[in-house]
Every structure is written in structure tokens, then in C-alpha cells.
């Protein structure tokens with residue numbers, strides 16, 4: 161008997177019909193002789209709707225109360241799903257994150273899981289129940305308040321429970337058939353990736369691919385939990401996210417590049433006219449780190465000899481843009497820079513593949529493809545298995561398609577079906 165953890169995203173439980181369909185799928189898994197733990201997201205756009213409501217009553221809702229509100233979304237879907245399963249003649253019990261033993265730190269809105277003690281889930285499984293757990297939430301160890309793990313956090317709940325219960329697999333269900341070589345909404349000829357390593361999936365998630373929550377992949381890698389990303393709208397085999405040792409001996413062609421990810425959520429700040437002296441960059445980035453702002457790419461130009469000044473540009477989540485500008489403006493005198501420029505009309509394209517470690521020429525080919533498409537590159541950054549470039553947001557789709565084509569990732573026929581529409 162295997163233990164399977166399944167996670168259903170918001171589009172898979174969008175309405176009563178969807179909930180009933182998912183219930184059937186869960187019951188089928190149970191009937192096949194497995195123990196089943198299910199993690200659910202809030203129905204459809206519930207989380208966004210709740211955030212809108214909060215903003216209608218307060219421009220800056222207290223974080224504790226916002227978490228209390230948002231966790232209600234997942235509680236609705238867990239209870240409805242348990243009812244739908246009961247209606248099919250099977251015993252199901254729903255649990256909040258707190259009841260399921262998801263213990264977090266106290267940082268509301270972006271809590272980190274520090275422990276999972278799924279005693280009640282174990283007992284319920286032993287008593288023959290199917291367990292339904294509300295995703296994306298936990299309880300703070302210190303304050304005992306209800307916390308949320310950040311948008312898209314139900315994936316992380318699922319993998320964390322899978323690890324704590326030593327599950328055989330964690331299945332993540334959404335409305336697309338798996339991980340694709342690019343977002344099928346931009347590149348209709350994108351292919352489904354049958355298997356991908358944790359490290360490549362981490363780079364994809366960090367580069368803006370929304371199919372899996374970044375922290376869920378980190379968790380899966382740490383505890384070696386195989387993830388099967390698939391659609392709840394079809395029975396097709398999806399994408400397996402596994403340890404790289406399981407990918408050895410695979411077709412080399414496929415291994416060079418596994419995909420092209422994109423991200424529209426970042427902005428670029430240029431600090432203009434920074435005096436070229438020891439310690440200026442340190443001061444700038446300390447100010448940003450004190451404001452708890454995560455920086456992505458950084459470019460510093462050579463200073464012009466005549467002025468002894470240089471420009472430093474960096475990218476960051478656009479949602480942190482205003483906070484960064486005001487933090488920097490406070491130290492304008494101290495640092496002595498001339499001005500700040502802000503641009504949120506940027507996009508980032510990333511090419512990811514473990515094979516680029518051993519294949520020269522990948523960078524040249526990518527840049528040539530983007531140039532041939534008539535797109536200007538503004539910034540560049542790389543890791544061992546990723547090359548990212550920043551372009552104007554209006555050029556983003558063109559650059560993604562050009563990169564995808566250049567590495568022969570386009571498939572002959574259209575494989576990607578988007579069943580629901582949100583990719584979650």
C-alpha cells in the first residue's frame with residue numbers, strides 16, 4: 161500500500177462540479193489501494209477576492225488579520241471536498257493547517273515551515289480515512305496565531321506533509337498537463353518535459369515559471385520527495401521532478417536545455433552618479449537589505465574617468481519598488497548619488513538546462529537568437545545552469561519565442577492544453 165499526497169490548485173476546485181470531479185479522482189486513488197492525503201487551495205479566485213475585500217475595509221490590513229481571512233479560503237474548499245467524498249460513500253476528514261501539524265515561524269504572509277507534526281493525520285489514515293488538509297497555512301510556534309506561507313504556498317504544504325509522512329509521491333494537480341519548455345500561453349509549440357531535476361526546476365521556479373512554488377521544490381529536493389506535476393482535467397502522465405541521478409543516461413539532446421522561463425514581475429532601479437569609492441555598493445545594498453528587499457540582478461558600469469562616478473542598476477520584485485526608492489532616497493546625501501531611475505516595464509527571459517555546464521556556445525546562441533528577433537538586452541546574469549536577460553516588457557514574448565525556437569524546443573504539433581486558465 162502506497163501513501164500518496166495529492167495537491168489540487170484553485171482551478172481544479174473552482175466550483176461545485178470541479179469539487180465533485182476531484183472527489184471522484186481521490187476516491188479512485190483510494191480504491192486502487194492507496195492511503196491518500198489531499199491538500200487543497202482556495203476555490204478559483206477566492207484568495208484574490210478576499211484580498212480585494214480586505215483592501216475595501218482597510219488600505220493596509222493588519223497582517224495577522226489578513227492571514228486569518230485568507231486561510232478561510234482553503235477551509236471552504238477542504239470542507240466541501242470532504243463532503244463530496246463522503247457523498248461517494250468514503251470516509252474523509254478535513255483539517256486546517258494547524259490541525260494537520262504545520263508549525264511555522266511568526267512572519268505573517270510569508271511564514272516558513274519549521275516543523276510538521278502530522279499526528280492527527282496519521283491517526284485518521286490508520287482509521288481508514290482520506291485526509292483533506294487546507295493548503296498554504298500553519299500556526300506560529302511562538303504566538304499560536306494562524307499564518308500563511310505566501311501566495312501559491314499550497315504546493316509547499318503538500319510537499320512538507322509528504323516529507324513528514326514519508327509519502328511515496330507528491331502529486332501536484334493544476335490545469336496544465338505538466339511542466340512545459342515554455343509557458344504555452346506565449347509559445348503554443350511548447351513541449352511537455354517528461355522528467356526534470358530538482359535543481360533545474362528550482363531555477364525555473366526562481367525565474368518566474370509559476371507551475372510550482374519555489375519553496376516546494378527546495379523542500380522536495382531536501383527530503384528527496386518525487387513530485388508528479390499533472391492536470392486534474394486529464395489522465396495523462398505529467399512531469400516528474402526528481403533527483404538528477406535519476407536522469408542520467410537520458411537522451412543528451414533533451415538534457416542540454418530544459419526550458420525557457422519568463423518573469424514580468426520585476427522592476428529595475430538605476431542609481432545614477434554613484435561616487436566610485438570603496439564601500440558605496442556595500443552601503444546601497446545594506447540599506448536595501450535592512451528594508452528586507454530581495455535583489456535579483458546587479459550591473460555596475462565602469463566609471464567615467466572624467467567624473468569619477470558610476471551607475472549601478474539592479475532588479476527587484478516590482479512590489480518592493482516604492483519601498484526601495486524611499487529607502488535609497490533617505491541616504492541620498494550620505495552616499496552622494498545624483499538620482500534614481502525606476503523602470504517597471506521590464507521582463508526577464510531565462511534559459512535553463514543542466515546540459516549547459518558541459519556544452520559551450522549556449523550563451524552565444526541565445527544572444528544571437530534574441531538579437532535576430534530585434535530585441536535589445538539590458539542586463540545579463542548567469543548561474544551554472546541558467547542564463548537570464550532583462551529586456552523591455554513589450555519585447556518579452558518575442559524574446560521567449562526566439563529563445564525557444566533557437567534551441568529546437570518547438571514541437572511539431574501543439575501539445576499543450578490549458579484546461580482551466582490560471583495554471584494553478
Ligand code: ASP
Pocket residue numbers: 169170201202207208233295296310311312313314315584
Ligand atoms: N490560495 C492561495 C493562493 O492563491 C494558496 C495557493 O493557491 O497555493 O495563493
Ligand code: MG
Pocket residue numbers: 169170201202207312584
Ligand atoms: Mg490559489
